[in-house]
Amino acid sequence: MPATTHTPSLPTRRRPGAYAHTGARLHWWTLALPALAFGLLLLLLAGSGQAQAATAQPSELLHVTQQLLRAVG
Secondary structure (H helix, E strand, O other): OOOOOOOOOOOOOOOOOOOOOOOOOOOOHHHHHHHHHHHHHHHHHHHHHHOOOOOOOOOHHHHHHHHHHHHHO
């Protein structure tokens, strides 16, 4: 028994500009978040010229961490 095949229907023709007045709106964050990310990356790149190498002195955070490790261990 032969199987029946379904042929896809052809799309209907639409008028040009049929969806011109749909009123699609974007949320505020769809533009604000990429703009904020771009601004932050730009600030990171602009401030990278002032970067300095680490000094030979251990930081205060390192001293506190070592003291905590001694107290626990």
